[in-house]
Amino acid sequence: MYQHLLGLESPRLGGRSAWRVAEVRLDVGAETIEVVAEHPEGTPAAAGCPECGLSLACYDHAPPRKWRHLDSCQFKTYLIASIPRVQCPEHGVRQVGVPWAEGSSRFTLLFERLAIDVLLATQTVKGAMGLLRTNWDQTWNIVQRAVARGKSRKVDGPLPRIGIDEKAFSKGQRYLTLLYDLDHSTVEAISDSNDTEAGIDCFSQLSEGQIASVEAVAMDMSAAYVKAAKAVIPLADQKIVHDRFHVMQLATTAVDQVRRGEHRLLGRGETSPLTKTRYLWLTSLENLNEKQRGLLDEVCEQNLQTGKAWAYKEMLRDLWHHADAASATDYFKDWYKRVIHTKLAPIKKVARTIKQRLANVMSYCTHGITNAVAEGVNSKIMAIKRRVGGYRNKQHFKTAIFFYCGGLNLYP
Numbered sequence: 001m002y003q004h005l006l007g008l009e010s011p012r013l014g015g016r017s018a019w020r021v022a023e024v025r026l027d028v029g030a031e032t033i034e035v036v037a038e039h040p041e042g043t044p045a046a047a048g049c050p051e052c053g054l055s056l057a058c059y060d061h062a063p064p065r066k067w068r069h070l071d072s073c074q075f076k077t078y079l080i081a082s083i084p085r086v087q088c089p090e091h092g093v094r095q096v097g098v099p100w101a102e103g104s105s106r107f108t109l110l111f112e113r114l115a116i117d118v119l120l121a122t123q124t125v126k127g128a129m130g131l132l133r134t135n136w137d138q139t140w141n142i143v144q145r146a147v148a149r150g151k152s153r154k155v156d157g158p159l160p161r162i163g164i165d166e167k168a169f170s171k172g173q174r175y176l177t178l179l180y181d182l183d184h185s186t187v188e189a190i191s192d193s194n195d196t197e198a199g200i201d202c203f204s205q206l207s208e209g210q211i212a213s214v215e216a217v218a219m220d221m222s223a224a225y226v227k228a229a230k231a232v233i234p235l236a237d238q239k240i241v242h243d244r245f246h247v248m249q250l251a252t253t254a255v256d257q258v259r260r261g262e263h264r265l266l267g268r269g270e271t272s273p274l275t276k277t278r279y280l281w282l283t284s285l286e287n288l289n290e291k292q293r294g295l296l297d298e299v300c301e302q303n304l305q306t307g308k309a310w311a312y313k314e315m316l317r318d319l320w321h322h323a324d325a326a327s328a329t330d331y332f333k334d335w336y337k338r339v340i341h342t343k344l345a346p347i348k349k350v351a352r353t354i355k356q357r358l359a360n361v362m363s364y365c366t367h368g369i370t371n372a373v374a375e376g377v378n379s380k381i382m383a384i385k386r387r388v389g390g391y392r393n394k395q396h397f398k399t400a401i402f403f404y405c406g407g408l409n410l411y412p
């Protein structure tokens with residue numbers, strides 16, 4: 001039975017496999033089953049020399065090894081075998097490959113496939129550990145091997161529309177830079193930190209052909225990524241798009257600065273009309289419920305600076321509702337003129353920043369991209385991070401991002 005279950009006689013191997021099950025050991029107390037597979041001396045080693053494929057007879061056997069296989073009912077099942085070695089005239093004494101596992105893995109192919117499915121379904125290493133009855137190191141090893149496998153198979157296809165963004169990976173100011181394929185919602189490259197060097201490093205992880213294929217890059221308005229794009233991507237100036245998400249994020253932060261300043265001024269440390277209103281100003285109007293809108297109307301009637309700043313922020317949102325760059329530019333100029341004559345310093349600063357980078361904000365009309373896709377991937381990454389309570393190990397966090405968001409073919 002186990003000879004069939006382990007696939008040792010499967011048609012895939014042409015039924016020629018010299019492996020056979022020699023013994024099955026059942027341990028009822030430990031709820032384990034050990035299946036001992038045997039490859040008799042002298043029989044030809046099916047796979048031959050692992051280097052050159054030369055068909056050779058078995059020379060000797062390596063010490064026994066153990067692989068975890070799919071459970072037999074509720075019993076943990078292990079496969080035990082001594083791998084035959086061949087003596088190749090060119091490559092010396094080598095272990096042959098076995099049909100049930102990859103080179104150094106401690107799991108059979110079928111178990112590893114199941115583990116990957118479970119990891120993808122549970123979205124957490126800990127959750128998968130519970131179902132698979134594996135420990136953290138074993139489970140993490142499967143993740144790492146799957147990512148390495150997926151990356152080595154990955155074909156460097158064209159990347160016409162990409163996005164670059166920073167991502168905090170733990171509390172404090174520790175960041176990674178992520179490069180996204182906006183068409184496939186995948187993470188293509190990751191590098192440490194969020195400065196110009198990090199941006200250059202990320203872009204440089206793409207192949208030459210991929211860099212040449214880039215038509216548009218979505219990013220925030222910080223100088224770091226602009227410089228990085230210009231250093232790596234030809235004609236970057238025409239391809240950079242400061243997308244709506246980042247521009248509005250900047251405006252929202254400015255409203256909050258106005259609110260904090262005004263709250264300090266009005267409340268002198270005590271309560272003010274602005275007490276507990278922070279979320280009203282930070283959420284977009286369309287996302288507020290009726291009660292919240294009522295509250296917002298009330299605060300706005302008090303003719304506060306924060307209310308004005310908020311109104312300008314909401315006006316700016318309409319910038320992305322124009323059919324072409326010319327009418328959007330007119331709209332912005334009008335908005336700018338209104339804003340620049342106010343006393344709202346943080347909003348004025350945003351207006352100046354946008355004006356400076358206007359061509360690359362308007363380029364959304366040509367390229368039609370936003371980092372909205374990246375935001376989708378981002379929330380997925382946030383969820384992964386939340387479930388493990390933050391990755392203290394940066395390398396592990398990167399591996400998890402590639403496992404869940406890399407669009408890789410992970411299976412053995």
Ligand SMILES: [Zn+2]
Nearest residue numbers: 049052088091
């Ligand atoms: Zn050889």
